[in-house]
Amino acid sequence: METAELVTFGGSGLDRAEDLRRDPEALAALRARPGARRVLLRAGEPLVEGSEAAPRLARRPIEGAASEGLVFLGREGDEGVWAEAVESAEEGEGRWGDLRGVMARLSPRDAELAATGKAVLGWHTSHGFCSACGTRSRPAPAGWRRDCPSCGTQHFPRTDPVVIMLVTHGNDVLVGRSPGWPEGMFSLLAGFMEPGETVEAAVRREVWEEAGVRVGRVGYLASQPWPFPASLMLGCRGEALTREIAVDPQELEAALWVPRERMMGVFEGRDPEIRAPRHGAIAAFLLREWLADRLD
Template sequence: MDLTGRVTFGGSGLDRAGELRGDAAALAALEARPGARAVVLRAGEPLVDGPEEAPRLVRVPLAEVTGAILLGRGEDGEGTWAAEAPAEAPAPEGARWVDLRSVMAQLSPRDAELAATAKAVLGWHGTHGFCARCGAASIVAQAGWRRDCPACGSQHFPRTDPVVIMLVLRGNDVLVGRSPGWPEGMFSLLAGFIDPGESVEAAVRREVREETGVRVGRVDYLASQPWPFPASLMLGCRSEALSREITLDPNEMEAAQWVSRERMMRVVMGEDPEIRAPREGAIAGFLLREWLAGRVA
């Protein structure tokens, strides 16, 4: 069962044109095409236009930006790049800078994929200007998908941090928790980073046990979501709890509770007076809705 295509940022079939990244002649030819365009971000915020309920990424002629990275090609063969705008750049008339989280669920699948990719890779360049091996300033290579160190010859690539996020089920109930500092009443699925040398299944069991004391048995993979805040890949899983008693780690969780299917239905409909659903567009809400619809048992 392939669920990923229905997840926000889950992908639109963008041709990422990886074979062109090191081909200077092919890149030049793509850049010279009349349809060459760039999406623009300012401090991680994409430039959009259109109505609030259906925003669209603004695409500007490639010649109007500098330092662009290649995102890929559309079905028409035209290339799309991403570029960073100056910190104080005003939005053109009719357009606006937006927090990607606030519009991610309203973007088209293609715009969502472009925005997530642009935010993650531009953000990586902004924090990785120096070689991690020798400290010398690095330079952009491979159409923006690599940084090279001219001093020691090291090559550095954008990183993605794997994170497990899990439906922890026991009978008719799902385990949810909240971290300190979250909006009042917001609960979500448990999640955590995968340790080096750790499998997805082991990470699910460890994170649930560390945060809530609940023991987990079977673990199944469901779907993934790129999460460019700043550069994670959320690996959505279903897991079966072997115990119900909750013992919180106060450094990780402010609260956790079991919620019945019936109550969770009211939560996602906005009808529960105490619990708020996860942010719209986040994989946590998607997985909960799949469970409520009976597509995840």
């Protein structure tokens, strides 16, 4: 897909400068530059500024920030940018934004910085103890590792792979809804991959388990980092071999086949029963590409 990197949270070309994570002196020198900045997150919500229609990720000077709580995100030009978890904004204007709500209106660079910061800071919050011996671990200087002072084990942020499937049969696409979703909202089927499983096998298993539909040929389309809390969505296309639906109520509230013409009406807001997936989610992206015949 030529448009694969246009998905939200992808394609900004951020220089993550991984080599600097292992060079404390160079990292300290970058932090000491007047242009060094940090983005702030409160309970996973980024500090944004600007209008509601076009929010921007707020960037604050790094001077005065405690080094232990910072995660080095990378370089923008010659300057470094970090992420920090805080309780409140310290200076300047801004407001806390729900990342799900603002993600599609942020620039690609702001979205990538916010997603990366949210995922890594969230990992620090939930992985404060060594899984080998139970001792409280310590963050490494760049924030991309935690070290155990007792047994020496090093721990790194995790990303959980999730397959999300555009399953078609002729002119129809398979969609479902989970319990608790907003009324009328349907999306593509998705599920976590299991250890020892290929992407293709995960697609076929998840569709069968959730909707009772058999899938044949599977192909990869696009991916999306999804920091809720730390997943990588692997967008795939699958060709259904069967049409009969048997919903697993533990997984889905409903599932149905939607013709292309009706799905066009859904995205235009004209369907009285079905709402499109959230704008900015890879499900909406893949469905729009399918409707525009841009999957290949």
